[in-house]
Amino acid sequence: MDSILRSAGELLGTELSDPVDLGGSMRSTVLRCRTAGGGTVIVKSFTDGPEGLRGFTSEAAGLSLRLAGPELLGVDTSVPLVVMADLGDAPSLADVLLGDDPEAAAEGLLTWARGLGRLAAGSVPRRADLASLWTRYGGGATSWEDEPWIGQNAARLLASLAGAGLVMPAGLAGELAGIGAVAAEEYPAFTPGDTCPDNNLLTTEGLRLIDFEAACFQSVFLTAAYCRMPFSTCWCVFRLPSGLAEEIERVFRAEVVAAYPALAEDEVWQAGMRRATVVWTVFATVNMLPRTVEDGPIHRTRRPVPTRRQVLRHRWELASTVEEYPAFAETMRLLLREVAGGWDVPPLPGYPAFSGLRAGPAGPAAAAVPTGSQ
Template sequence: MTVISETRLSGAVRTAERVLSSRAGVQVDLTDPVDLGGSGRTDVVRVRVAPNPVTMDRTLVVKVWPVDEPGDAFARELASYKYATALPTPSRPGPHLIAFDHRARVIVLSDLGHGRSMAEMLAATDVDAAHRAVSAWGQALGRMHAATVGGEQDFAALLRHGPDRSTAESLAVHLDTGVALAPEVLADDLGVGDAPEFVEVLRRGAGLVREGDHRAFSPSDVGPPNILLNDDGVQFMDYEWGGFRDATLDIAYACLTCTSAVAPSLAAHRDELVTAMIDAWRSEVQSIWPSLGHDGEMNRKMLVARTLWVWMSTLWMLPVDLGDDSHARGLALRTGDPTVVVGRWRDLAEAGRRVGVPEVADCSAAIAEALDAAWLR
């Protein structure tokens, strides 16, 4: 999380005042700015709306992007908020869009309030509360997916008519690069040797960004730090990587980041928490994707998506030049602790054995041993 300087803080507030005043037709003054942190390239501020003749929320959230960076990420986030705001309220995944200015690269959003973060819930010691929280997480994710099936063309139109006028997706390029490097990294950095079948699983995982049987809207970073639980339920924040992808990428991402965030006191309950999340997600999507009602099919699809995320989280810990958007580094990771990554490979090896995919099980076990020897001994 970054800290905004006083100059940038006041600049964000003044920009939002101008945008809101232009939209409302009267002067709108914003007070009491609070720095909410950002992704590293954005400033995010909560502000209070001073009394004015226009009915407006008491508090708002302002997100400002730097104007000296490429505009594709801002355009994608703006399109994501436009798309999500048009959804029925019960299916809306997070805050709704109030106003924007693409020239100033500012987005004004509804304020979700304070609530409790999913990371906080999983770091506590109450297993029942954690169980309820992850079930709500899975249900909200599935509800969003179910509500957005078939909406990909609408989202693409928002991108085409947005400030960048492009449907290019830097995350897809980032993942493709990471997979293309797999044979080299496996042989030279990890000493695992040739593993073409494992690399093919990675390719299938990366392909889920652009195609797949279960296409739906995804904010992409649906891990605990970007989830708030408030009076309205689970809220997903940060649509910086928003787009349409195969939904199994999201549920795999959620499960992976959930297990990494669970407090040591709840470690014995990790598997049941993940099962609760998956069951809640399936309860929302099974009617539109009946194949996911079959455990074997569900487990195989989850394994492919999970393998991709574990691989990428490992690359983000290695001195590997991915040659693209550095801001994607850290997705699905959120830690510098090597034991987390080693543990993910061991868990993946066990999952590969359970599902009956030896190319994943054997290579994952070998990677776990290589990383353990390099990082932990």
């Protein structure tokens, strides 16, 4: 701790004190520190292992684009660490979704979708800038853009099914290969990489994103899927009221059409969203299924949260309707019968903020053609 404070203080040219641990990840430590002038800054220090160094490079490069996060005040590649402006105690999207004010939660979702869409659209010309910044901050590690994670997850799914003695539908491997060949690169745009509700702050100046440890350019559909599923890789997963998922997807789509006019075509949009749904369902399955042997809360400390079995079953229910890929849809139905059929857990509930409203169905949203920004 003392070493982190000393290095960050030297970087800023001021003494730092009174560190408050804000959490972080297995790769990082996040501290709110007081400056000699009485203000506060956020210091994020990373481990020196391969994943820590990759997280640092992503964070430093992503924040340096100055597109959506807090102001970057300094970078020290030797520690490594970054120092950012303190955005204060603004509520996160998770806070309002888990709260008791449905209007605040709905407005938070719309603010999030609109801000994320504008970020994606405005970032399109900056891909070369991010690559340059990655090299500048120590891009010796494989970037997230170059990581073949979609194909790797597909291979893990096939191995898991075979290991469990489940007979895979004919054509599954070919469908997954075809999806992977397209899904990673179609209509690329910037993302911080982890746009989960707790990483989206609803400040008085608008949406601000935090946690750029997986910042990269990826298909805009992989980001848009967070509206439809919702929150494809996150712990804060419940069902939305009927119609709200469609609305936030429409708002996001209306923004990205400015960068990619072809996305106004329903055929293009819906096909991309179906591919993204498959990608994230495979991701959820290979990462969560081994941990459902003994079910438990999806997050170690946050409450309320659903269980892993509830979330995974909900993902399979949604993906089982993607009939464009019949072998994959049948695989999801197989998992629902042979695996989830033995799970004695209630259905995924709605978000607490909307407890008085009817939750929407498990099936995919059918977004309307966008008519422009709100």
